[in-house]
Amino acid sequence: xxxxxxxxxxxxxxVLDRSLESLPIFRLSDSAEDTAISFSPESGGRWRVxxxxxxxxxxxxxxxxxxxxxxxxxxxxxxxxxVISFTLHAFLRSIGRRVDGxxxxxLRSALTRLERTTLESSGVYVAAKEAQPLEGRxxxxxxxxxxxxxxxxxEQFTLFPVLAAxxxxxxxxxxxxxxxxxxxxxxTVTLSATHYMSLTNPVARRLYRLLEVAREEGMVTxxxxxxxxxxxxxxTQRYPSHLQRVLQPAHEMxxxxxxxxxxxxxxxxxxxLVDYVLASRAA
DNA sequence: GGTGAGGATGATGAATACAG
DNA sequence: CTGTATTCATCATCCTCACC
Numbered sequence: 001x002x003x004x005x006x007x008x009x010x011x012x013x014x015v016l017d018r019s020l021e022s023l024p025i026f027r028l029s030d031s032a033e034d035t036a037i038s039f040s041p042e043s044g045g046r047w048r049v050x051x052x053x054x055x056x057x058x059x060x061x062x063x064x065x066x067x068x069x070x071x072x073x074x075x076x077x078x079x080x081x082x083v084i085s086f087t088l089h090a091f092l093r094s095i096g097r098r099v100d101g102x103x104x105x106x107l108r109s110a111l112t113r114l115e116r117t118t119l120e121s122s123g124v125y126v127a128a129k130e131a132q133p134l135e136g137r138x139x140x141x142x143x144x145x146x147x148x149x150x151x152x153x154x155e156q157f158t159l160f161p162v163l164a165a166x167x168x169x170x171x172x173x174x175x176x177x178x179x180x181x182x183x184x185x186x187x188t189v190t191l192s193a194t195h196y197m198s199l200t201n202p203v204a205r206r207l208y209r210l211l212e213v214a215r216e217e218g219m220v221t222x223x224x225x226x227x228x229x230x231x232x233x234x235x236t237q238r239y240p241s242h243l244q245r246v247l248q249p250a251h252e253m254x255x256x257x258x259x260x261x262x263x264x265x266x267x268x269x270x271x272x273l274v275d276y277v278l279a280s281r282a283a
Numbered sequence: 284g285g286t287g288a289g290g291a292t293g294a295t296g297a298a299t300a301c302a303g
Numbered sequence: 304c305t306g307t308a309t310t311c312a313t314c315a316t317c318c319t320c321a322c323c
Binding site: 059060061097098100102103106239240241242245 | 304305306313314315316317318
């Protein structure tokens with residue numbers, strides 16, 4: 001393979017922390033209640049996502065921002081300090097959003113939310129280099145700084161020379177060390193950026209990542225109780241019919257994109273299951 | 284040209300309510 | 304518990320205005 005060819009493929013890849021992708025983080029629905037996400041896997045332990053006080057849980061916009069950040073981290077050659085810099089303008093363009101006052105504001109709040117939202121693992125999150133699953137808390141981003149024109153210009157802020165010196169709209173964020181460590185250890189899933197962007201439904205985007213975890217762990221078919229899947233995504237709907245209503249369009253989108261061979265709902269006695277037939281590695 | 288706040292309005296789709 | 308109708312928060316899109 002030539003350097004050029006390898007480079008082109010690399011820029012289309014999104015490399016994510018496999019442990020993180022197996023856990024629920026982003027609220028996919030717009031339910032008014034904004035309590036913490038809580039997930040208790042079969043294997044025991046508990047996982048929680050705690051919003052920062054006064055803020056909401058990360059949502060679908062934050063999900064897209066998170067993915068683009070990791071996309072850029074990979075493109076930048078996964079720098080050891082985890083720092084990536086970009087302009088808000090370029091970032092919005094690359095996630096296919098319009099660039100106006102609204103989206104600037106959304107992006108800024110999404111970045112700070114990714115820094116402030118607490119992820120709590122009680123023996124659930126697997127850190128590749130550790131023998132035991134993690135006991136403790138961490139965040140997706142460990143630092144976020146965004147230079148703002150108006151702040152940078154004010155005289156009284158000259159005591160922050162770094163801020164004053166940087167260009168307006170420049171963001172500088174640090175991917176958290178826990179996530180970086182798993183990526184460095186190769187405990188990852190790899191997505192196609194093209195495919196990811198082509199999925200217009202946020203549930204489909206989330207499901208794509210979760211299915212990649214299953215595939216990375218060697219599964220060809222994956223049978224999962226509907227209720228467990230709902231917890232793991234997460235989806236808040238309680239009834240099987242409601243869950244199916246949300247999942248069905250996502251399944252259709254993934255099938256059409258060739259990211260999934262088959263998806264079907266089955267009822268065995270009282271229990272609803274979902275059977276996935278995963279796509280082959282090629283694509 | 285790039286930032287940045289914010290008003291107005293329509294589109295979207297999941298939550299919710301309600302009937303079966 | 305499920306299927307259908309309605310409601311409503313969020314998002315997208317358009318704009319103006321101000322500033323560099």
